[in-house]
Amino acid sequence: MTTIRTGTDLAAVDDVVAAVAAHGERYLSRVFTPRERADVGDDPERLAARFAGKEAVLKLLRPGRDQAVPLTDVAVVLDVSGAPLVELSGRAAELAAAIGCGPVAVSLSHERGLAIATAVAMSER
Incomplete structure (x- = not known):
């Protein structure tokens, strides 16, 4: 059966600014991904939007507690x-x-x- 999967996330720009200030390149x-960073540069609003996008996609994929997914495995590019x-x-x-998830x-x-x-996708499970 085909289902619609969705995920939504909200991120505070100040949290991204604080993470970059505290951890710099390690956090980034x-x-x-390098492509995400090339697309948005150091713009904290755009970085926060990409972060929210990654989290929304992860909510759509619904990994189990034992299924860690690195944030760089989800890229929100232009x-x-x-x-x-x-x-x-x-x-x-x-x-x-x-899960048979389409684009x-x-x-x-x-x-x-x-x-x-x-984030929205069609899935077979």
């Missing part, structure tokens, strides 16, 4: 038109394949210190 490289696009790799791609669509927004993301 553990959370964001397509040629500038729209956000989800690329899955590693453990995230394995989870998506296991994941994501919508991002940020305003007044908050970033929100919603």
Whole structure:
């Protein structure tokens, strides 16, 4: 049976700013892929939106407690038109394949210190 899976997340821009200030490159490289960083630079609002996008996708995939998924296995990048696009790799791609999940669509927004993301996909389980 085909089902619709969704995930939504809200992230505070100040939390991303604080994490970058406290952990710098270590935080950035553990959370964001090189392509994500190239797409958004150091813009904390856009980084927060990508973070929310990753979390929304993970909520859609619903990993079990014993199924750790590195945040870099979910990339929210820009397509040629500038729209956000989800690329899955590693453990995230394995989870998506296991549930028969089709391409994941994501919508991002940020305003007044908050970033929100919603992810949607069709799944066979």
